[in-house]
Amino acid sequence: MNIVWSSYVQGIDTLYLSRKLRFADIFADRFKHSFKLDESKPLKVLEIGCGPGALAAALHRWYPNAEITAIDRDSEFIRFASEQEKDVRFLEGDATALPFTDESFDVTISNTVSEHIEPSKFFGEQMRVLKPGGVCLVLSSRRGINIAAECTVPDEREEEFWKRVSQYDDSMEKYSVCQYPMSEAELPTAAEQYGFQNVSVGYVTVDLTPDDPKYPAQMARDMINAHRGTKLDAFASALRTMPERVSAEEIEELKAAANIRYDKRLELYEHGEKQWDTNVNIIMVVRGVK
Numbered sequence: 208m209n210i211v212w213s214s215y216v217q218g219i220d221t222l223y224l225s226r227k228l229r230f231a232d233i234f235a236d237r238f239k240h241s242f243k244l245d246e247s248k249p250l251k252v253l254e255i256g257c258g259p260g261a262l263a264a265a266l267h268r269w270y271p272n273a274e275i276t277a278i279d280r281d282s283e284f285i286r287f288a289s290e291q292e293k294d295v296r297f298l299e300g301d302a303t304a305l306p307f308t309d310e311s312f313d314v315t316i317s318n319t320v321s322e323h324i325e326p327s328k329f330f331g332e333q334m335r336v337l338k339p340g341g342v343c344l345v346l347s348s349r350r351g352i353n354i355a356a357e358c359t360v361p362d363e364r365e366e367e368f369w370k371r372v373s374q375y376d377d378s379m380e381k382y383s384v385c386q387y388p389m390s391e392a393e394l395p396t397a398a399e400q401y402g403f404q405n406v407s408v409g410y411v412t413v414d415l416t417p418d419d420p421k422y423p424a425q426m427a428r429d430m431i432n433a434h435r436g437t438k439l440d441a442f443a444s445a446l447r448t449m450p451e452r453v454s455a456e457e458i459e460e461l462k463a464a465a466n467i468r469y470d471k472r473l474e475l476y477e478h479g480e481k482q483w484d485t486n487v488n489i490i491m492v493v494r495g496v497k
């Protein structure tokens with residue numbers, strides 16, 4: 208049983224909520240435009256490194272004729288995803304040795320996974336399992352715009368905490384996180400290098416601004432709570448990865464202070480006191496054909 212990612216890198220609920228927002232139906236047309244898939248066909252789609260399954264669930268909604276399979280090596284993500292979405296086949300497995308026969312899928316897709324897997328294996332395995340003419344879609348987060356609401360800006364104590372502990376945080380190497388980052392030019396180059404043809408790139412913008420009236424109230428609350436979750440996860444993972452440097456008591460106090468700030472942000476939202484804090488995610492979509 209492998210639960211490294213969900214225990215030490217990103218918690219299930221936080222990752223699920225942030226991706227549920229990113230792949231909300233309000234953005235479906237933007238993603239579908241850059242995927243350029245033939246919706247009329249009963250496509251066999253494989254998602255690689257699916258995490259808690261929000262993209263796989265979105266693909267099922269957006270392409271009702273498709274058969275979606277999704278794989279991740281973290282057992283907890285697969286357990287959670289299988290409970291959430293019954294119409295997708297979720298499997299535990301390794302992207303560097305996919306448990307599928309050659310030429311068995313029409314589409315492979317991944318979101319924020321390429322940077323964690325050695326590229327010859329990442330692309331090589333997708334090339335192997337895709338049918339001739341099959342499409343490989345690699346989604347990758349790029350630098351966006353992050354403006355925090357005044358009331359959620361970390362206090363001095365939290366600033367001091369991160370300054371003190373971040374120098375000891377070796378979790379990126381320890382858990383093989385982001386060991387293969389690629390620039391906006393390197394990623395499509397790699398797709399070509401590993402044999403994909405007609406490689407193209409697109410950029411999808413997902414703007415998450417709770418105060419913008421185009422978003423329903425529940426989605427706005429989810430945006431605020433997704434931030435809160437990321438923050439609380441960061442504290443929890445500092446405790447798990449550096450127990451000799453931080454105490455459970457200190458973490459509880461930092462969490463309580465952060466919760467007060469995010470409760471305040473929710474209260475301002477409910478009272479219509481606009482803050483215009485925003486997160487603009489830019490998602491690069493590299494598309495290649497086998």
Ligand SMILES: C[S@@+](CC[C@H](N)C(=O)[O-])C[C@H]1O[C@@H](n2cnc3c(N)ncnc32)[C@H](O)[C@@H]1O
Pocket residue numbers: 212222223226255256257258259260261262278279280281284300301302303317318319320323324
């Ligand atoms: C940044 S998370 C993204 C998860 C998901 N795609 C999402 O956007 O919510 C990276 C994911 O890749 C998975 N992963 C990393 N290396 C893997 C491998 N060799 N085989 C399968 N999954 C892997 C991790 O378990 C994790 O779920």
